[in-house]
Amino acid sequence: MLEDVQERLVYRTHIYIQTDITGYKPAPGDLAYPDKLVMMEQIAQSLKDEQKKVPSEASFSDVRLEETKSNNLTKSGSMESLNPRPQTTISPADLHGMWYPTVRRTLVCLSKLYRCIDRAVFQGLSQEALSACIQSLLGASESISKNKTQIDGQLFLIKHLLILREQIAPFHTEFTIKEISLDLKKTRDAAFKILNPMTVPRFFRLNSNNALIEFLLEGTPEIREHFLDSKKDVDRHLKSACEQFIQQQTKQFVEQLEEFITKVSALKTMASQGGPKYSLSQQPWAQPAKVSDLVTNVYKTIKVKLPLTLRSMSLYLSNKDTEFILFKPVRNNVQQVFQKFHVLLKEEFSPEDIHIIACPTMEQVNLLLSVCK
Structure with missing residues (x-):
């Protein structure tokens, strides 16, 4: 009798995964990022403002997602790498009702099955459910990137993969089949x-x-x-999403400088292989005035777009530790590009030309990037 019930349960779970996770068609509201996060943030802020006027024993910042015995979606006390640490504020994306529907369905489904079926069967179903959930997140991320911005799609994916990794950690079982x-x-x-x-x-x-x-x-x-x-699969996609975010943000900030350095390197290579000798400052695209404009544009781009990037990270992640870990490689990449550019200036330009170019010093660059420390 028990085996028959379990077989029926497994069969219905397979059907549920196929129809409600793999076959899920998102509604416009499901992909309304970052609008829905901004709205929730505004609501949270208004509640805080009201509670400042009316004293209360518990403030909104102390609200936590209630975790019932039925779902067992408890958060792990110590997470590694990008997993958020306990904090005093909640990201709108952390609220259970704000999770992408396939993530919520996957985790609720696994929590209900965890103590109802054999471990080996659970491992197989969890692999299927998590794989389907990841694919749905990849599709949603792509749609958000097309409808809004690339950074919104990337941070949506990173945040929900973090939620997945954090929520499956309490299941004391192997997710390997x-x-x-x-x-x-x-x-x-x-x-x-x-x-x-x-x-x-x-x-x-x-x-x-x-x-x-x-x-x-x-x-x-x-x-x-x-x-x-499936746990390693979540980690693999999370790593890939973070690497894409880092690469895209680095490109956004210093792509022009990187292209200039690449041009100079190609010119040097040609000269070392017997090509014509060159004077970089005499090249039409490398005249001091044009290089100065290039540097100015890059500096302005960082100054304008960096706060927007940090704002988006705060909106989606809302955890200073996570934001710092994710943005640190971007900052390091930008610093390295400027260091290479400074070396190039000293090698290829005269002191007078360097004065005309007026490239920001490394101290100025570090100060500009220090807002995320």
């Missing part, structure tokens, strides 16, 4: 070989060179085992 498959490559090659007209005379040989014996020995299918780990 083993898949067995047959590799028929050798069988195919042996079949083509035996069908060759040149092998027909070898069918009747009574020694080890018999074509049929070779086919049986060489054409045996290989059994391959694949281990799928």
Whole structure:
């Protein structure tokens, strides 16, 4: 009786994953980022302002997502790398009702199944559910990037992958399953070989060179085992999303400087390989006045766009530790590009030209980037 109930439960879970997670069609409101986060932030701020006027035992900042015994969606006390630490404020994206629907459905489904079915069966279902959830998040992230901005799509994906990783941590089970498959490559090659007209005379040989014996020995299918780990899959997509964010933000800030440095490197390479000698300041695209305009544009771009990036990170992540960890590589990349540019200026330009170019010092660059420390 119990086994029959479990079989029915597993079957219904498969159907649920296919229809409500894999086949989920997001409504416009589901993809209304960052608008819905801004709205929730404004509501939270208005509640705080009201509570300042009317004393209360508990402020809005102390509100936490209630975790019932039925869902077991407890947050881990100590998380690594990008996982947020306990904090005094809540990001709108952290509220259970603000999670993307497939994330909420996946976690609620797993929490209800956790103590109802065998561990091995749960591992298989969790792998299927998490894989479907990740694919739905990738699709939603792409839609948000098209409808809003790329940074909104990236931060949406990063935030929800963080939620997934944090919420599956309390499940005391392995999220690894083993898949067995047959590799028929050798069988195919042996079949083509035996069908060759040149092998027909070898069918009747009574020694080890018999074509049929070779086919049986060489054409045996290989059994391959694949281990799928849904936790590692979440981590892999999270790492990829963070790397894309870092790369895109670095490009946004200093792409023009990087292109200039690349041009100069190509010119140096040509000269070292026997090409014509050059004077960089005499190149039409590298005259001191034009380089000065280039540097000014890059500095203005950072000054204007950096606060917008930090604002978006705060809106989606709302955790200073997480924001610092995510933005640190961007800051390091920008600093390294400016350092390379300073070295290039000293090597290729005269002191007078360097004065005309007026590149910001490393201290000025560091001060500009220090707002996220």
